[in-house]
Amino acid sequence: MSVLEQLSATSSFIKLKSIADKEVIDNLVFRFHYRATAIILIASCILCTANTLIGKPIDCIGDKAFESNANVPNSYCWISATFTIPAHRHQKYGVGTKILFPGVGPTTPEDNAEYHSYYQWVPFALIFQAILFYAPHWLWKNYEDGRIRKITDGLRGATTVTTEERKEKQTKLVQYILETMHLNNIYAYCYILCEALNFINAIGNIYFIDKFLGNVFLTYGTKVIDYAGLDQENRTDPMIEIFPRVTKCTFNMYGPTGTVQTHDLLCILPLNILNEKIYIFMWFWLIFLAVMSGLALIYSLAITFSPIIRKLILESRFKYKVPGAIHAIVSRTKHGDFFFLHLLGRNLCTMTFHEILNDFSSELGDYKHIL
DSSP: OOHHHHHHHHGGGOOOOOTTTSOOOSOHHHHIIIIIIHHHHHHHHHHHTOHHHHSOSOEEEOOGGGSSOTHHHHHHHHHHOEEEOGGGTTSOOSTTSSOSBTTBSOOOTTOOOEEEOGGGTHHHHHHHHHHHHHHHHHHHHHHHTTHHHHHTTTTSSSOOOOHHHHHHHHHHHHHHHHHTTTOOHHHHHHHHHHHHHHHHHHHHHHHHHHHHTTSOSTTHHHHHHHHHTSOGGGOOOHHHHHSOSEEEEEEEEEOTTSOEEEEEEEEEOTHHHHHHHHHHHHHHHHHHHHHHHHHHHHHHHHHHHOHHHHHHIIIIISOOOOHHHHHHHHHHOOHHHHHHHHHHHHHSOHHHHHHHHHHHHHHGGGGTTTO
C-alpha cells in the first residue's frame, strides 16, 4: 500500500470542524498531546511501514550460496538482529581502509559486538505512544460528557438565535451556574489530573524511548547539535551511530557434506534513514511538550487555587473591569466554580461572558444560603 493510500485511510479519524462552532474543553497544550503528537506518531508509523517509500526494510548481501534465494538472509537477519562493532565507529572508513562503514569492518572473537533489533518494533512502539498521548483526552472527554457543549449551545460561535432567545439562554445559564455552585470541584480536579497525566506522559515517553533504543536517547539531540559544530573531517554522525545504515549479520547453514558453514553478511538498512529523522524530531518535540505541559499544569493549578491569579485572569484575559463583581466572584466561588467559569469564558464571546458575569455577581447575594 502506498503512503498516500495509508494516509487517506486514516483521514476519516481526523474531524475538521469550524473552530468557532466547536466547544473548547481544554487548552492549546492539551491539544498538542492528543492532536499534534498522536497524529505525528501515527504518520511516522505509516512512513516506517510504507514499502513503496524505502523499498525493502533490510537488504543483505551474501555470497553465491544465496543466489538461488536472496530473501533467506534478509528474513533471517531481520528477525535475528544485525550488529556493528563500536570500536570501528570512530575510525576512518572508505576506499583504502579496512573499515567499510562506521561500525562495519573485520571482526575478531574479542570484538564486543553491539546488536540492533529495535527496528523490528519501531512501528509498534510508535502506535503504543500515540495511544498513550490520546488516553488523557479520552478520559477527560468521557468525564466531561459534553457539559460545556450543552450549556453553551446557542451562545457559542455563529448562531441564528434571536436577541430574546439569547437573553433567555443567558438567564438559564446564570441560573445553572448558581444551582451548581460548590459542586464543580471534582470536575476541576479531573481536568487537572488529566493535565498531570499529559505532563507525566511527555516525561515518561522520553525515558521509554531511551530504554527502547538502548539508553542513548537522552543525549541524542545534544550529540546531533554538537556534531553540527565539529570539523567535518573529525566527526562521526551520532545519528549513524544510533541508527546504523549498514550493519553485519552472521548466518550459519549446513554445507553439502553436513558441516556448518558460517557466512558473513553485509546488511543495508534503508529504514534507519527514516528512523533517525523521526527520533531526532521526537527528541526536540518531547522536550518542548514536557516544558509546555509543566507550565500548563502550573497555570491550571494557579487559576484553581489562587484568588489573586483568578482576579488577574478576569481583568487581563477576559477584560472584565467591574471591581465589585470581581471581588464577589473571586471570594464566593470555590476552586471548581472558577474553573467552570474559566471554561465558559473560553467558549463565549467577550460581550456575552461579561453579561453573564454581571448577572451572576448580582445574583450572588440572593444565594447566600448556598455559601
